[in-house]
Each structure stands twice: as structure tokens, then as C-alpha cells.
Amino acid sequence: MKTGLNIGFFGSSLVSAYWNGAATYYRGIIKALHALGHRVTFYEPDAFERQKHRDIPDPPWADVVVYPAEDPAAVSRLVENAARKADVLVKASGVGVLDNVLEAAVLAYKRAGQTTIFWDVDAPATLARIRQARKDPLGELIPHYDWIWTYGGGDAVVNAYRSLGARACVPIYNAVDPETHFPVLPExxxxxxxxxxxxxxxxxxxxxxxxxxxxxxxxxxxxxxxxxxxxxxxxxxxxxxxxxxxxxxxxxxxxxxxxxxxxxxxxxxxxxxxxxxxxxxxxxxxxxxxxxxxxxxxxxxxxxxxxxxxxxxxxxxxxxxxxxxxxxxxxxxxxxxxxxxxxHTYTIRAHQIESLLVHQRDNVLLMGYA
Incomplete structure (x- = not known):
């Protein structure tokens, strides 16, 4: 890829793993994307005492924006501002605060040529909730996202999302960052x-x-x-x-x-x-x-x-x-x-993501996921 993408990513937290098991998944993916030349701004709410229990400072491979999450209108404006500079807008599941506002705003402020992704880090729970609700707001939005990416689930999750009208669904599995997790002496x-x-x-x-x-x-x-x-x-x-x-x-x-x-x-x-x-x-x-x-x-x-x-x-x-x-x-x-x-390294996963974003549907069809 000649020019890196600007990616706006709305998730639970990049800097804190406190009640937030997805943190190291986000770190591995985003760090590897940065190494490929892409720029990620990660937007996370000041919620659940996560900022008081940070694991890492703001990293050099991502810009971190921590926002107050009490005001739906302010959060919607934040998405609007993010959309102005992003080539790709990502809404991850389980932010935990104003998820419905974020999911709708990402689509509402989408610009021409911009890619929108709903990244589900708990697909079985999300799908169960949608099936059980008579009228779940996310269920109505799924067909409007360019991509549904999931943290796992295989064909069962892919087929379930397709049945809900998803344009394309691909698992991006967990992995390891060898620079972060490596053998050490026992303590x-x-x-x-x-x-x-x-x-x-x-x-x-x-x-x-x-x-x-x-x-x-x-x-x-x-x-x-x-x-x-x-x-x-x-x-x-x-x-x-x-x-x-x-x-x-x-x-x-x-x-x-x-x-x-x-x-x-x-x-x-x-x-x-x-x-x-x-x-x-x-x-x-x-x-x-x-x-x-x-x-x-x-x-x-x-x-x-x-x-x-x-x-x-x-x-x-x-x-x-x-x-x-x-x-x-x-x-x-x-x-x-x-x-x-x-x-199973995040570098491998980042190349998969890059390929999906570059080749879009052609690549997904080859993989049999759309």
C-alpha cells in the first residue's frame, strides 16, 4: 500500500485492561497496523475507572483521545469530527457507554469513499441479544456497515451476521505480539x-x-x-x-x-x-x-x-x-x-486487514466469507 490509511477507532480502552479483556487485542492489531504505515486514532470513554488503572501510557503507535461519555450530543459531535479526517471508521462492540449513539453516528457521518466497520469482540453475545430483542437498534444498522469484523466465531458467526443482512463478515482472530509476550524467568x-x-x-x-x-x-x-x-x-x-x-x-x-x-x-x-x-x-x-x-x-x-x-x-x-x-x-x-x-502474530492479522481494506469484496469472495 503506497499511502497509509487514517483510521478512527471507537473502542472500550487501548491504555487500560481493567475489566477490559480486549485491550491487548486492540494493542496488537493497532501496533501492527502502525508498522505497516497506517495511522490510528483510538477514542475511548473515561469510564469504569479504567483511566485510574492504566497499564500503559499513550503509545507512540496510536493517538489516544479520552472523552467524557455522559453527553450523547457531545459524543455524536466527536464522531462527526473523527469522520472528517478518517479513511476508515471503526466502532467496536462493548464500549460500555453510549454504544447505540456511537453505532448510529459512525454511519450518519460517513463520507463518500469512507469505509465503516463494526468490529464485534463478543459476537456470540451480540448476536444473542439481537435475536432476543424485538427491535434492536444495532440489528437495523448491520446492513449499512461496509464490514462486520469479529474477534472469532468461525463460519457460525459469519453465517449469522449474513442472515442479518451484513454485506461482508470476516473473523480477525486473536494473536500474539512477540515484542510484548515472550519467555521470561519464573518469579x-x-x-x-x-x-x-x-x-x-x-x-x-x-x-x-x-x-x-x-x-x-x-x-x-x-x-x-x-x-x-x-x-x-x-x-x-x-x-x-x-x-x-x-x-x-x-x-x-x-x-x-x-x-x-x-x-x-x-x-x-x-x-x-x-x-x-x-x-x-x-x-x-x-x-x-x-x-x-x-x-x-x-x-x-x-x-x-x-x-x-x-x-x-x-x-x-x-x-x-x-x-x-x-x-x-x-x-x-x-x-x-x-x-x-x-x-498467529498480529503482523499476520494486520496484513489480513490491509488486504481486506485494499481488495474489499474481491478478497472476501475468494475467502468464501461473503
């Missing part, structure tokens, strides 16, 4: 047999009870480490230690210090499949041995048994914890790292 304060990094959410807690807390109770001599928000009032087995919010600067050490790193999907993402969490790729980038709960499409990203361990239920997790000794864990982690560096 004694984070040593554990099993670690899990997950905020407490209603649609994941039951699965965490099964895949994490039940194995912990079954292995009283094992050490289990739990990072993430919301667990302070949860009754825990005595061998589970909680960390609270773990800033992204500590993620590498957390992943490197456990024999096994557990991934537990949310209900809807496990049901739909093809929705690997950001943490899976980040832990693989560190060279961690990952156990994931079972869902369709795992083998599209990693080879089970060689690059990742797959558990059907809590009993299976318990068995894997007992049988996966450090030597084997290191071998699986090394294989996972090789795989993500080969097939």
Missing part, C-alpha cells in the same frame, strides 16, 4: 501448579467452578493461582490464592511461573467455537503449557496434545495436572510458542 511470588487469569463474569463463573475450583478441591496438595477482578467474595478452596487485577506488565511472569496455564471460555464462546481467547496466544508466546476447556475449532489454531492440552471437564483437568510433569509441560509450551510465531 517465586507467582509459582503455582496451575494459574488462571480471568475476570469473574456471570456467563463464565459456572465453567470456572468446573474447570478450576473443582480440580483445586480434588488436589489439596496442589497450588492454584487466580488472577482477575471480582473474586474477592467468592468462597475458595484453601489451596487457591487470588491476585486481584493483574496488570499486563505482569502477564509474562504469571504465565512463565506456572507449570500449567488454564484457559476457561465463556459459555457462548465455548458453544459457538472458533473463539480462542487473547490469553491463549499470549501464554503461548511466553512458552507456557496451556490447558483449555474443549470447544470446536481448537485444532484450527493449535494441535491438541502437542501444542495445547484440551480438557473435557474438571476431572480431566485434574488428570492432566497430575500427569503433566514439568519436562512435558516445557515441551508443549515450546511447541505452542513455535506455532504462534509461525501462524
Amino acid at each position: 517465586a511470588r507467582l509459582t503455582a501448579d496451575v494459574s488462571l487469569l480471568a475476570n469473574r463474569l456471570p456467563d463464565r463463573e459456572e465453567r470456572i467452578d468446573e474447570f478450576f475450583f473443582r480440580p483445586a478441591a480434588s488436589l489439596p496438595n496442589g497450588t492454584f493461582l487466580l488472577g482477575g477482578n471480582g473474586w474477592h467474595d467468592k468462597p475458595l478452596p484453601p489451596n487457591v490464592r487470588t491476585l486481584g487485577h493483574v496488570y499486563t506488565a505482569d502477564h509474562n511472569a504469571l504465565f512463565a511461573s506456572s507449570n500449567l496455564v488454564l484457559n476457561v471460555s465463556r459459555n457462548d464462546m465455548a458453544t459457538v467455537g472458533y473463539s480462542p481467547a487473547t490469553r491463549v496466544f499470549e501464554a503461548a508466546g511466553v512458552g507456557a503449557c496451556i490447558i483449555t476447556d474443549a470447544w470446536d475449532g481448537i485444532d484450527f489454531f493449535f494441535e491438541p496434545g502437542h501444542e495445547i492440552l484440551v480438557a473435557q471437564d474438571g476431572d480431566h483437568v485434574t488428570e492432566l495436572v497430575r500427569s503433566t510433569y514439568p519436562g512435558r509441560a516445557r515441551d508443549i509450551g515450546a511447541s505452542a510458542r513455535q506455532r504462534v510465531l509461525r501462524d
Whole structure:
């Protein structure tokens, strides 16, 4: 591409991962797009105490605009101003404040030749909400966006969006930034047999009870480490230690210090499949041995048994914890790292995005997604 694009991106937060699991996904994508010569302005609301819990300062590879989110008219004007200078306008799902205003304004202020994208970082939940509502505002807007991009979901999500009138829908999967997630030395304060990094959410807690807390109770001599928000009032087995919010600067050490790193999907993402969490790729980038709960499409990203361990239920997790000794864990982690560096980096994802924006529908038709 001879000239880089100006991209206006409305999302939850680029600078804070506090109650915001998509932060490192946004960072990886946008940093890689910047390296290809594109310019991104990221607009995020001052909400949910995220600015008080920043992980990073404003980065050199994006301009960050933090806006007060109480006034719908002011937010609409912000979109109007962003549209004046952008070649591409992106509205990500789950901003959490005035989402409906943003989704409508991106289309209302679209200029001739400008590309609009609805980027869904929680497609199963979004689609379920639209199906359940008699008249969901977003459902009516979907056919007017040039693109629907999703954080995962495979053909099931693509077909669902097409049935709602989407012009084109493409998954842009999670990946790893090797400059951010890489092997480090273990730290004694984070040593554990099993670690899990997950905020407490209603649609994941039951699965965490099964895949994490039940194995912990079954292995009283094992050490289990739990990072993430919301667990302070949860009754825990005595061998589970909680960390609270773990800033992204500590993620590498957390992943490197456990024999096994557990991934537990949310209900809807496990049901739909093809929705690997950001943490899976980040832990693989560190060279961690990952156990994931079972869902369709795992083998599209990693080879089970060689690059990742797959558990059907809590009993299976318990068995894997007992049988996966450090030597084997290191071998699986090394294989996972090789795989993500080969097939799942944000540089690869950025080239995919660039190709889509350049070739538009011709490229999508070749991929079979439109």
C-alpha cells in the first residue's frame, strides 16, 4: 500500500485492561497496523475507572483521545469530527457507554469513499441479544456497515451476521505480539501448579467452578493461582490464592511461573467455537503449557496434545495436572510458542486487514466469507 490509511477507532480502552479483556487485542492489531504505515486514532470513554488503572501510557503507535461519555450530543459531535479526517471508521462492540449513539453516528457521518466497520469482540453475545430483542437498534444498522469484523466465531458467526443482512463478515482472530509476550524467568511470588487469569463474569463463573475450583478441591496438595477482578467474595478452596487485577506488565511472569496455564471460555464462546481467547496466544508466546476447556475449532489454531492440552471437564483437568510433569509441560509450551510465531502474530492479522481494506469484496469472495 503506497499511502497509509487514517483510521478512527471507537473502542472500550487501548491504555487500560481493567475489566477490559480486549485491550491487548486492540494493542496488537493497532501496533501492527502502525508498522505497516497506517495511522490510528483510538477514542475511548473515561469510564469504569479504567483511566485510574492504566497499564500503559499513550503509545507512540496510536493517538489516544479520552472523552467524557455522559453527553450523547457531545459524543455524536466527536464522531462527526473523527469522520472528517478518517479513511476508515471503526466502532467496536462493548464500549460500555453510549454504544447505540456511537453505532448510529459512525454511519450518519460517513463520507463518500469512507469505509465503516463494526468490529464485534463478543459476537456470540451480540448476536444473542439481537435475536432476543424485538427491535434492536444495532440489528437495523448491520446492513449499512461496509464490514462486520469479529474477534472469532468461525463460519457460525459469519453465517449469522449474513442472515442479518451484513454485506461482508470476516473473523480477525486473536494473536500474539512477540515484542510484548515472550519467555521470561519464573518469579517465586507467582509459582503455582496451575494459574488462571480471568475476570469473574456471570456467563463464565459456572465453567470456572468446573474447570478450576473443582480440580483445586480434588488436589489439596496442589497450588492454584487466580488472577482477575471480582473474586474477592467468592468462597475458595484453601489451596487457591487470588491476585486481584493483574496488570499486563505482569502477564509474562504469571504465565512463565506456572507449570500449567488454564484457559476457561465463556459459555457462548465455548458453544459457538472458533473463539480462542487473547490469553491463549499470549501464554503461548511466553512458552507456557496451556490447558483449555474443549470447544470446536481448537485444532484450527493449535494441535491438541502437542501444542495445547484440551480438557473435557474438571476431572480431566485434574488428570492432566497430575500427569503433566514439568519436562512435558516445557515441551508443549515450546511447541505452542513455535506455532504462534509461525501462524498467529498480529503482523499476520494486520496484513489480513490491509488486504481486506485494499481488495474489499474481491478478497472476501475468494475467502468464501461473503
